[in-house]
Amino acid sequence: MTIIQATTEHLDDLVPLFDGYRVFYRQTSNLNSVKAFLKDRLTKQDSVIYIAYINDIAVGFTQLYFLFSSVSMKPMYVLNDLYIDANFRSKNIGTILINKAKALCKEKGYKGLIIQTEPTNPAQHLYQRLGFIKDKDLTFFWKNEQT
Known part of the structure; x- marks a missing residue:
């Protein structure tokens, strides 16, 4: 397995994974919007995206x-998105991606990682196994109904 930091050159590999991630969270598939969104993130460098490959397949x-x-x-990161293709789950890919994010925090001297996910997400046990602790202070959210 290879983990790389994505650039715009990796959009074609990343788009189907990100679209699958959105569908997992009950959103309608939209490859064109996904590509535009990811291209914007990568071009503006306002996020860090790691992709896991097995035999040159983005998984x-x-x-x-x-x-x-x-x-x-101190700066920190929110690990907002984590997705593994259903055909490749239970192969420690999520663990390896999260550990890559932890290593980036250590390398940069950042405070740590926050994970934002639904409380019913089946990956809760993975996060706890990797040392994440539920934080009761991060429980409020305001949603702009105009967007």
Whole structure:
């Protein structure tokens, strides 16, 4: 398995995975919008995307967004997206992608990682096994109904 940081050159590999991720979260498939969204993220470099490959086949990805903690005055990442193609699950790909994100935080001296996911996501046990702790302070969300 190979893990690489995605660039715009990897869009064709990333688009079907990201679309599958969105469908998993009950969104309508839209390859054109997915491609435009990911191209924008990669061009603006406002996220870090790692792709997992097995035998030159893209099998999973994770996307990290930048955040800052005002209290500790340190940067951190939110691991907002993690998806493994259904045909490749239970092969430790999620663990390897998360560990890659942890290594990036250590390398940069960042405070840590926040994972944003639905409370019913079956990957909850994976996050806890990898040392993530449920944080009861991060429980509120305001949604702009105009978007």
